[in-house]
Amino acid sequence: MDANGAAAAVSAGLLKGEIPYSPTVAKEAIMTFRAVSHAYGSFFPAGSDKGNTKASPKIWQDPAGFQAALTKFRADADAAADASGRSGPADLAAFKAAVTPVLGHCAACHRDYRLK
């Protein structure tokens, strides 16, 4: 999740123009999202709902719903990676189109599956 957060920071910096646009940097952010989206499902094994966690009990109560949310995140991250091509999204508009659906998953998933 920290990797996702760092990629979101880079994405927002590019989108807001605080970081000059670079296809290479943009692709790096997208590929980070993609890597996390493929690994994330295995971060919540049975029993890890105990102790110091902000994870919502719904992850374990509604595993099908959680998996469905992850699948959508993965699909959009894969699509963004595909759209990036070999050298990254050519311009800011292309990057915005590719990354916006991915960023939408942060809050969508945290709404249901995190406590705050």
Next chain:
Amino acid sequence: MLQRLTAAIIIVVATAAVAFWYVTMPRPLDAAQLAQYYPGDAKKGERIFWLAGCSSCHARPKATGEAQLRLAGGLELKTAFGTFVAPNISPDKKDGIGNWTIADFANALKRGIAPDGSQLYPAFPYASYSRMKPQDISDLFAFLKTLPPVAGKTQPHRVPFPFDIRRGIGLWQLLYLNDKPYVHLPENASAQAKAGQYLVEGAGHCGECHTSRTFLDGMKPDEWLAGAPNPSGKGAIPNITPADAGIGSWSQKDIAYFLESGFTPDFDSVGGEMVDIQQNIAKLPASDRDAIAAYLKAIPPLPTAYTDTKGSGH
């Protein structure tokens, strides 16, 4: 002797009953106050609608897009005092508020009173809405009238004794319902921060979740926005005062960007119930988000009033 004692008891009980009756009386707006309300401007009312977050409780849970404008109610708020069901406030004449007058609406928001004179449970956040200007309430009412009527009464609240005695709410209102500011901003506070105070303490009703409550469930002004137990269950609602333990490290720009995008300065994202609220606030003009942010930088920094011992921190 026994007769005298009985008589004394009867007098004491009767006096207490009369006092209770008097103290807990509904206090509707008077004619002069009601004269401040008028047919509002629905277009301006839409801004108040998103600021007040009406759809977050009164639309079907998880509604998106157009469905957020169908205010059929049904969301259940499970609290220590019972389960409250958000009612239908669509303009349906039979099941919603289609037959309400502007005076009915103003009395509900400003005084917590239903058209039949009974008192409303403060799960409906009128202890904040009471600060709203008549103009904004008039505009909001006009906007609600433009929304689609949806048929269907909601289930009644499930509230155990003694909280099922509506008249008891009058006591709560006497203690906690007023239209005074919750915090005193410094004399030199900017006009922007003062504008933000009106948005946050009134229609925005941020304190309803972010402020801890007394055992009678009134917000504590001396712990204003310093965090609270999550009213809907597990976890804590964060401290959003400008202290180290709160969001003191966030700049005014960071706060405004969070309200617009849902991303914190370290690019964590908004979560839980705040997702809906942030998406509502994202629909407001940028000047409103800037004002809210200015206010949150101007209020007293406080230590966190409540921490969830199990799941705090990142």
